[in-house]
Amino acid sequence: MTREMTGGMTGDTRADAYRPRRDRLWFTRSRGYTVFVLRELTSVFVAWSIVFLLMLVDAVLGGSLPEFAALAARPWMIALNVVALAATVFHAVTFLNLAPKATVVRLDGRRVPAWMIQGGNHTAWALVSLLIAYVVLRS
């Protein structure tokens, strides 16, 4: 996304071009970089959550839900999912807050303020979460 941050990747092919040494620990040099990398790494847990979801659906359709529940209850699995929960929540907050920066919405010639778009997004998040919880838990 932000290749310019890492440097050294320009298309200059001249042999005498100056190439600065790559800073291997660039993401530790400032808090902003570290948060940026953490946010990017949430994608690993998005992928894991999908694998977990597919395992669940497979167990439900295949009639092996007790086995899946036993696996999910193992301490390392709970630990992994607690981290996955933190990562997906971090992803949700940052991604939903990003929307007004990516799209400018104009109403009646005025720009809709960022907090309104963000508020709408977070309301949608709450509603979808409640709907899913209701549909899953009602008996």
Place this chain on the structure above:
Amino acid sequence: MTPRRRTPEPYLWLLFTGGGVVAALVLPVVVLLFGVLMPLGVVDWPDAAHLRALAGHGLVRIALAVVVVLCLFHAAHRLRFTSEELLGIGRFDRLIAVVCYGGALAGSIVAVRMMTYMS
């Protein structure tokens, strides 16, 4: 005027954004319920028959397939650039792209097959 070269990048960014929104709206509550609260015993596991009926519903299957496909492409797109930036391997972009999107495609095929399989 030079003809513009066609590139799949805009579509990949579109999948990334769509997947980002879907992942934000859907995944936290799924992980919270099935990954944390139910295993810890805070919330009881739902009846297997109830979940089975739910997974058998056409709308739920379509929703699951959409969620899986979009989220996988979101993750693939982010992993592509994260790995290149973190490890400084941007010169292998082509190969990394093939591996990332290929993985997402494989997962998508598994999911769609699972959702279209009548049980």
